[in-house]
Amino acid sequence: MDSFVSRTATARILIATVLGAVGVGAQVRPDWRHIGNSLIDESLAGLATGAVARVWYPSDGSRLLIRTASGRVYETADFETWRAVDAAGEPPAAVQPALARLPENGAQVRSQTRPSPRIYSFGKFAYRSDDGGASWDNLTAFRASSILGDNLRDLAISPANPDDIVVAGDAGVFRSLDGGKSWNSLNQGLPNLPVDRILSLPAGDRGVQLALADQQAIEWQPGEKRAWAPVDNTALRDEARLRQALSSLRGTQVTAIAVAGDFVYTGMADGQISVSADGGRTWRNFSVNEAGAVARFWVDPNDSRVALAVLGTRSRETASPVPAVHVVRSLNAGAFWDDLTMNLPDVLANGIAADRASGAIYVATSQGVYMTYADLGSLGGVQPWTLLGGLSQAPVKDVKLDAQGNQLWAAVDGFGIYSALAPHRLRDPRVVSAADFVARAAAPGSLVSVLGARIQAARAGDLAAPVLAASDGESQLQIPFEARGPSVSLAVDAASGRLVLPSLPLEPAAPAIFVDRDGSPMLLESDSGVMLDTMRPAHSNARIQILATGLGRVIPDWPTGLAAPLENPPRVAGSVRAYLDRTPVDVTRAVLAPGYIGFYLVEVEIPKIVNYGPAELYLEVEGQGSNRVRVYIEP
Numbered sequence: 232m233d234s235f236v237s238r239t240a241t242a243r244i245l246i247a248t249v250l251g252a253v254g255v256g257a258q259v260r261p262d263w264r265h266i267g268n269s270l271i272d273e274s275l276a277g278l279a280t281g282a283v284a285r286v287w288y289p290s291d292g293s294r295l296l297i298r299t300a301s302g303r304v305y306e307t308a309d310f311e312t313w314r315a316v317d318a319a320g321e322p323p324a325a326v327q328p329a330l331a332r333l334p335e336n337g338a339q340v341r342s343q344t345r346p347s348p349r350i351y352s353f354g355k356f357a358y359r360s361d362d363g364g365a366s367w368d369n370l371t372a373f374r375a376s377s378i379l380g381d382n383l384r385d386l387a388i389s390p391a392n393p394d395d396i397v398v399a400g401d402a403g404v405f406r407s408l409d410g411g412k413s414w415n416s417l418n419q420g421l422p423n424l425p426v427d428r429i430l431s432l433p434a435g436d437r438g439v440q441l442a443l444a445d446q447q448a449i450e451w452q453p454g455e456k457r458a459w460a461p462v463d464n465t466a467l468r469d470e471a472r473l474r475q476a477l478s479s480l481r482g483t484q485v486t487a488i489a490v491a492g493d494f495v496y497t498g499m500a501d502g503q504i505s506v507s508a509d510g511g512r513t514w515r516n517f518s519v520n521e522a523g524a525v526a527r528f529w530v531d532p533n534d535s536r537v538a539l540a541v542l543g544t545r546s547r548e549t550a551s552p553v554p555a556v557h558v559v560r561s562l563n564a565g566a567f568w569d570d571l572t573m574n575l576p577d578v579l580a581n582g583i584a585a586d587r588a589s590g591a592i593y594v595a596t597s598q599g600v601y602m603t604y605a606d607l608g609s610l611g612g613v614q615p616w617t618l619l620g621g622l623s624q625a626p627v628k629d630v631k632l633d634a635q636g637n638q639l640w641a642a643v644d645g646f647g648i649y650s651a652l653a654p655h656r657l658r659d660p661r662v663v664s665a666a667d668f669v670a671r672a673a674a675p676g677s678l679v680s681v682l683g684a685r686i687q688a689a690r691a692g693d694l695a696a697p698v699l700a701a702s703d704g705e706s707q708l709q710i711p712f713e714a715r716g717p718s719v720s721l722a723v724d725a726a727s728g729r730l731v732l733p734s735l736p737l738e739p740a741a742p743a744i745f746v747d748r749d750g751s752p753m754l755l756e757s758d759s760g761v762m763l764d765t766m767r768p769a770h771s772n773a774r775i776q777i778l779a780t781g782l783g784r785v786i787p788d789w790p791t792g793l794a795a796p797l798e799n800p801p802r803v804a805g806s807v808r809a810y811l812d813r814t815p816v817d818v819t820r821a822v823l824a825p826g827y828i829g830f831y832l833v834e835v836e837i838p839k840i841v842n843y844g845p846a847e848l849y850l851e852v853e854g855q856g857s858n859r860v861r862v863y864i865e866p
Contacts, residue, residue: 259602260620261639261651262704266439266749267451269424269647270458271402276371276378277416278458279402281425281443281645285385286399287322292390295397296321297404299423301644310406313421334358334367341386349393351411353383357398359411370411371398379405379414422645428527428582428629429642430464433750436847436861439640439648442467451648452845453750453861454764459647481505487540489528494535494564498525502542506565515565522557527582527629534587536564537607539571541583541594556580558594560605571605571613582629586636591655593619593639595627600641602654622649637661637668637682638748650748652704656683662721662732665707665829666743666780667858672736673719676791677710677781678829681723681732688724696721697792699828709829710737711791712784740805740852741781744860745830752848752860753778757834768863772839775862778824782807782831782852785823795823800832805853809835811862812846837864 270278282300289296296306298321305313327340328350338354352358356377358367371377380402389395394410403418425444433439438452440462448464470488477497478485487498495507502522505514519525522542531537542557556578559568575594582595590604599622605613622643629642632653639653663670665678673679678699686706689696694711701707703726710719714737721732745753754763757774761767769775785801795801800822807821817836824830833850843864850857 258618258620259654261654263621263641263649263651264748265646266648266650267455267459269422269645270418271424271449272458272460273380273402275380275402275416276405276414278418279380279416280418280421281403281423282382282401283384283399283404283423285321286387286397286404287385288387288389289320290390292392295387295417297399297421299645301423301425303423303645305421305423307417310417311420328364330364332364332367334360334369339386340364341388343388343393344390347393349410351386351388351396353386353398355381355383357383357386357396357411368411370407371414422623422625424459424645424647426628426642426644426647429631429640429648430467432631432633432638432640433746433748434634435859436750436845438750438861440464441642441648446471451749452765453746453752454863455749455751456764456766484524486524487527489530489538491530491532491535494530496528496530496538496540496565498528498540498542500524504540504559504565504568506538506561508564517565517568519557519559519568526580529583529585531585531587531607532634537562537587538565539583539585539592539607540568541580543580556596558583558592560607562608562610569610571603573603573613573615575601575603575616579626581627582631582642584630584632584639586632586653586655588636589655589659591636591653593630593632595630595641597626600627600630600639604655619654621651633668635661635663635668635670637663652682657704658683660684660725660730660732662735664741664743664781666745669743669858671743672738672741673710673714674738674741674781674783675710675712675714676783676785676789676829677741679708679710679735681706681708681721684723684725684727684730686723686725690722691719692716694791697828699792709791710735712789713791738783738853738855740783740855742779742850742852742855742857743781744848744850744857745778745780746858746860750861752862754848754860754862763862765863768865769837770865771837771841771843774819774834774836777809777833777835777848777850779831779833779850779857780829781857782821782833782850789823792828794828795825795830797825800825803831803833803852807833808851809833810847810849810851811835811837812842 273279285298294306294308298304304318307313335354338352340352342350348363357370360367371379383400385399387397397406405414407414427442427444430440438450440450449459450462474485484500489496493510497505502519504517507514524543526541526543529539538561558571561568579597585592593602600619601616603616623646626644631640640650660683665680685701689708696708699707718734719737720734723730755776782803784804786804789801803821819834821833824832848862849859
């Protein structure tokens with residue numbers, strides 16, 4: 232089949248020439264927030280991170296330097312903070328001495344520059360010999376596994392102290408100050424998390440999940456403070472098997488795949504796209520000339536015929552003015568793809584996401600996240616691409632929007648995951664629950680957020696709705712307690728002018744538990760008022776407090792927009808129930824949160840006999856269920 236891209240190459244060159252004087256659109260800087268860190272809890276001698284290929288001390292021993300598997304070089308002088316440096320100065324590979332006996336086949340040996348009978352070796356494990364290699368002590372074995380992780384790649388000995396050694400491997404870097412008798416992790420603060428893509432975003436009691444470069448799945452669990460946890464992701468395994476099977480069947484590598492109902496989109500290393508609309512029985516093929524491997528697909532969750540694909544850099548044997556990256560669109564299940572690349576710079580593209588309603592498209596690249604607008608319902612034009620600033624200076628491996636298109640997430644190589652208000656919301660404000668940024672029904676007294684607008688004044692029907700906070704990206708207001716009817720219309724005065732927002736369904740109760748962006752719920756220990764999380768879990772037979780909104784009217788009536796009293800706050804008029812792993816627990820009180828506006832406080836008692844570990848918690852008010860959150864419980 233002829234390629235639309237090849238047939239429009241000339242047009243694209245002309246477009247690039249016209250836009251050349253302008254370049255990429257003016258940079259937009261979302262308010263990015265870093266979720267989690269770059270550490271992984273793999274039950275080793277300390278917290279792990281991505282693979283480190285080399286480690287060495289300079290001759291004066293004043294610093295420690297490493298080169299990660301991705302090629303970045305970092306140094307530390309205090310063994311607590313790392314900074315990026317130029318790659319210059321890396322020592323040559325060590326010369327392996329001739330020894331009569333090695334501790335394991337293929338092991339490498341390191342020794343100090345000055346003569347000493349003390350030598351070290353590494354392979355699957357790390358070893359020490361104090362007699363020149365005649366005998367060896369295993370320093371890292373525990374039940375046939377290494378406490379420093381797999382595939383040790385390098386070892387450095389401090390020039391000042393033969394007991395000060397550092398080992399690098401697939402789990403990062405670890406240091407011993409006593410010749411290998413004990414170890415501690417040096418991975419804290421080292422931006423070396425090898426993210427590959429975003430698997431899922433926080434929802435209910437589940438946190439954000441990522442796939443690493445080795446296709447291991449990890450999760451930042453709600454309430455987590457220390458490190459990512461490895462998880463079993465069945466969908467990731469199934470996709471890997473399907474990709475392998477299709478690659479074998481076609482005789483060429485399948486580099487991208489997306490399954491949506493009966494629709495299967497596959498992309499190959501040679502730029503070919505194959506689409507099946509009947510579960511793989513028949514296929515429709517399309518070749519994107521001048522392009523390399525297909526990196527990722529986005530498929531409209533409400534109409535699987537609409538899809539986008541981003542294709543990575545091709546191998547260039549000759550100079551060409553045609554950009555190496557392509558973004559293409561199909562509105563008919565892959566029968567035809569048209570080009571949306573426009574002025575997108577010549578970058579390595581890794582991921583793509585879109586919002587059908589607004590036409591916003593986001594692409595993750597080696598130089599950051601770019602966005603544009605295009606018609607995703609018809610063959611309309613595309614606007615120039617704009618760089619989104621504010622992220623760490625590292626390749627962005629993937630982008631993803633939440634289910635309602637409110638939050639944009641970006642996976643940055645080495646650094647992990649970031650989230651921000653999706654920039655297209657500034658064009659298309661959205662009303663959501665202030666508790667969890669999800670569009671849902673409101674109740675009298677509810678707190679709602681208007682994403683994408685600075686609100687100066689608001690009315691809910693014919694009632695004034697107090698504006699409690701306002702910024703350029705988000706405003707918060709309270710639905711009046713006096714509101715009645717099946718719905719409530721919101722008219723607001725914004726910085727951009729008068730806006731009439733879509734009506735909200737109005738229910739007697741629409742409970743929602745407050746959560747952070749990573750899914751961490753706002754739960755407090757009743758006696759101390761300390762926030763509960765993985766480091767401070769709840770205990771059986773104890774009371775915890777849940778901060779929520781949308782619990783409806785209170786007794787006695789309370790004025791809208793006024794903070795609840797510190798003493799004898801009004802109680803919730805409706806029936807409030809709480810469930811722990813779907814089992815009812817005692818609700819000891821349900822009131823307006825003292826000193827807050829629009830917040831409710833529900834206190835529950837954890838049973839004396841309960842399953843320990845993570846548990847699902849939710850509320851039910853007047854038959855309406857809240858969002859599910861995760862609480863950690865210990866004896």
